[in-house]
Amino acid sequence: MGWGKKLKIQFSGEDGWGSAISQNMSQLYTMLQKKPVTGDMIASIAESYIGSEDWSIASSSGPGPGTYKAHLFIEDVIDQAGGSVPKKWLGIGGPISIEEWANPESPFLVDDENWKRVTKPKEGDVVTDGKHIGFITGYRTTTHPGKKKIKQDNWGFKPGQSIDKFIIWRYVN
Numbered sequence: 001m002g003w004g005k006k007l008k009i010q011f012s013g014e015d016g017w018g019s020a021i022s023q024n025m026s027q028l029y030t031m032l033q034k035k036p037v038t039g040d041m042i043a044s045i046a047e048s049y050i051g052s053e054d055w056s057i058a059s060s061s062g063p064g065p066g067t068y069k070a071h072l073f074i075e076d077v078i079d080q081a082g083g084s085v086p087k088k089w090l091g092i093g094g095p096i097s098i099e100e101w102a103n104p105e106s107p108f109l110v111d112d113e114n115w116k117r118v119t120k121p122k123e124g125d126v127v128t129d130g131k132h133i134g135f136i137t138g139y140r141t142t143t144h145p146g147k148k149k150i151k152q153d154n155w156g157f158k159p160g161q162s163i164d165k166f167i168i169w170r171y172v173n
Contacts, residue, residue, distance in 0.1 A: 052150045070098060071096065
């Protein structure tokens with residue numbers, strides 16, 4: 001539940017009003033305590049994993065070695081920041097694939113009020129060229145999974161690359 005969403009109050013159960021009010025006050029308290037997810041938060045969390053092997057192609061985590069896990073890195077960082085990444089298969093299952101992130105008209109992202117496609121990158125944005133994915137974490141800097149570890153470099157901004165040809169999504173809550 002985030003800002004701008006309605007708090008549902010249900011009056012049911014044997015004790016009626018008492019448990020309904022208690023449950024909904026607990027939901028309201030949780031909502032008020034939750035801080036908005038910011039690009040700075042996302043970038044900072046992504047950078048905290050620089051050097052980690054957890055989401056690398058060589059890692060045995062997740063689906064195992066030799067598999068591409070960059071979309072799992074995106075999900076884990078966003079989740080840790082307090083946000084959410086769209087899921088495949090009716091909102092359950094794993095996170096959307098890199099192909100969905102690369103689709104500027106992806107219904108998973110377009111229909112999700114927490115995500116907005118942008119053209120000018122800022123820290124914390126998810127950026128992809130359809131083959132690779134990472135986070136903008138500074139001026140002309142991205143943090144993303146490599147073959148052996150999470151790294152930070154100028155992927156997306158290297159000579160011969162044009163960030164204008166990349167798809168960029170921003171978490172907006």
